[in-house]
Amino acid sequence: MRSILLHANSDPDFEDRFQVALDICRTFDAHLTVVQSIAVDIIFGGDLYGVTTTQLIPVIREQAAQFRDVAEARLAGEDVRWNWVEETGLVDNNILRYAALSDLVILGSHDPDRKSHAPSSLVDRLAIECKVPILVVPDRMRAIDFGKAAVIGWNGSVEASRAVRGAMPLLKRSSAVHLVSIGDHDEPRFDLPLIAGAEYLDRHGVHCEMVELPPGDLPIARTLLEAARARDAAYIVMGAYGTSRIVETLFGGVTRKMLSDPELPIVLAH
Numbered sequence: 686m687r688s689i690l691l692h693a694n695s696d697p698d699f700e701d702r703f704q705v706a707l708d709i710c711r712t713f714d715a716h717l718t719v720v721q722s723i724a725v726d727i728i729f730g731g732d733l734y735g736v737t738t739t740q741l742i743p744v745i746r747e748q749a750a751q752f753r754d755v756a757e758a759r760l761a762g763e764d765v766r767w768n769w770v771e772e773t774g775l776v777d778n779n780i781l782r783y784a785a786l787s788d789l790v791i792l793g794s795h796d797p798d799r800k801s802h803a804p805s806s807l808v809d810r811l812a813i814e815c816k817v818p819i820l821v822v823p824d825r826m827r828a829i830d831f832g833k834a835a836v837i838g839w840n841g842s843v844e845a846s847r848a849v850r851g852a853m854p855l856l857k858r859s860s861a862v863h864l865v866s867i868g869d870h871d872e873p874r875f876d877l878p879l880i881a882g883a884e885y886l887d888r889h890g891v892h893c894e895m896v897e898l899p900p901g902d903l904p905i906a907r908t909l910l911e912a913a914r915a916r917d918a919a920y921i922v923m924g925a926y927g928t929s930r931i932v933e934t935l936f937g938g939v940t941r942k943m944l945s946d947p948e949l950p951i952v953l954a955h
Contacts, residue, residue: 686713686854689788690782692807693721693769695752698793702822703756703951704828706791709820710765712831713854717767719756720783722776723749777810784811788854790819795945799902804944808953812925812940818851818954820920833919834861837893838909838939840868841877844924848954849882852922854888855952859919862886862893865912867905906942913949920950 691706695698710717723745753769759769772779784790796805808821824830835856839845849856856862864886866879879895886893901908913921925940943951 686788687715688787688789689713689715689717690780690790691717691719691755692776692790692792693719693753694776695796696793696953698795698822698824701826702791702793703759703823704827705820705822707763707765708829709789709791709831710759710767712858715765715788717760717765718770718783718787719760719767720770720772720780721749721753722779723771723773726878777807778862780807780811781814784815784817787817789808790815790817792819792821792841794823794944796823804941808944812953813955815955818848818863818952820951821944821947821951824948826950829950830919831855831858832860834863834916835859836863836865836909836916836918836921837882838921838923839864839866839879839882840924841866841879841881842849842924843876844955846877846882846885846924848922848924848952849885851954852952853891856886856891857889858920859891861916862891863896863912863916863918864893865896865898865909866899867898867908867912874949904942906939909939909943910948918949920952923950925953 686709689706689709691702705715709715738807753771757769770783780790790811792805792808792811794805796807808819812819837849864879864882879897883893883895896912898908898912909921923940923943
């Protein structure tokens with residue numbers, strides 16, 4: 686991974702993903718592209734003549750400039766290569782455009798307004814439409830050690846397979862990789878069995894432990910998280926499935942539950 690994209694916004698989660706982005710860039714000697722979007726072309730509800738919007742544009746731009754000045758000053762003191770991109774328009778459109786030449790996109794786990802524990806609407810869209818892996822960083826996560834263990838949520842789907850492929854540079858640095866399948870293993874529901882995932886990893890020099898867990902009494906999302914906790918995993922790799930929004934996901938809804946208030950970083954791919 687040599688090109689990392691970071692979503693820049695003055696929300697409470699920025700510091701978390703900023704520090705994680707620096708860790709990744711140092712680990713892989715990667716270049717960091719910071720994308721800041723300024724949505725000045727949105728008409729507020731009830732503002733029929735655009736008067737409120739016109740008055741707020743200078744304020745929005747000034748706040749964005751202040752945030753950028755502080756962040757750039759901090760980046761100048763770090764030992765990573767970086768550039769700052771400022772774009773007008775919707776943040777998801779801008780990130781999708783620059784993600785085309787990125788190896789990993791780093792996003793926060795919440796919307797800036799923090800009005801609910803639902804998955805970030807930005808993650809919601811990009812997890813489906815982005816063609817590169819996404820790293821979702823939980824709040825209060827100021828560092829990540831890719832030398833620790835990793836857990837892969839495996840169900841044999843195309844999405845899970847793509848997540849494994851996209852996370853391969855990270856997995857190669859992990860001290861241990863655990864390929865975890867949860868469910869009724871006597872009746873396979875997907876194309877690729879657990880052993881197929883293990884064989885693919887082995888061809889890339891990544892040896893894994895295959896773990897088959899019964900569904901049990903806990904929700905599958907909690908079972909997967911507990912499996913990661915028990916193995917002292919630094920992050921979880923999993924596939925995301927859906928259409929325009931994540932309404933149906935890995936393990937029949939696990940992705941949405943995992944993203945609602947993640948406790949560990951999650952690498953997603955569709």
